[in-house]
Amino acid sequence: MKKGKIYSVFSNKCPKCNKGSFWKSNNPYYNLFFNGGENHKNCSNCDLKFEIEPGFFYGAMYVSYGLGIGLGSLILIISLAIFEMKNILVLSLIIGLSILILAPVNYFLSRLIWLNAFIDNKS
Numbered sequence: 001m002k003k004g005k006i007y008s009v010f011s012n013k014c015p016k017c018n019k020g021s022f023w024k025s026n027n028p029y030y031n032l033f034f035n036g037g038e039n040h041k042n043c044s045n046c047d048l049k050f051e052i053e054p055g056f057f058y059g060a061m062y063v064s065y066g067l068g069i070g071l072g073s074l075i076l077i078i079s080l081a082i083f084e085m086k087n088i089l090v091l092s093l094i095i096g097l098s099i100l101i102l103a104p105v106n107y108f109l110s111r112l113i114w115l116n117a118f119i120d121n122k123s
């Protein structure tokens with residue numbers, strides 16, 4: 001059954017077969033603080049090598065940047081439109097803290113998104 005890229009990103013699965021795990025843990029915080037932010041080298045199901053070339057995951061920084069900007073923009077819009085906050089200092093603090101607190105989730109998703117951009121789903 002073909003599940004696709006969205007499934008792969010949000011379920012921590014191999015982009016090719018959608019069965020083997022990419023990260024060692026499904027919890028982004030546990031992954032970063034207790035597994036040292038390391039992912040599996042190969043897929044346990046189809047043996048796909050995740051790091052396509054040396055330094056491949058440096059590219060995930062672009063995705064990470066996009067996710068961070070997206071999160072910041074979303075919080076800014078919600079704060080301005082719904083809560084009508086106008087204090088730029090408070091807004092900056094809220095956005096900065098949110099990005100910091102969600103950094104492990106950002107890291108977790110950005111590598112999966114970056115890998116999915118280069119590997120086709122062939123299941």
Ligand SMILES: [Zn+2]
Binds near residue numbers: 015016019043046
């Ligand atoms: Zn696989």
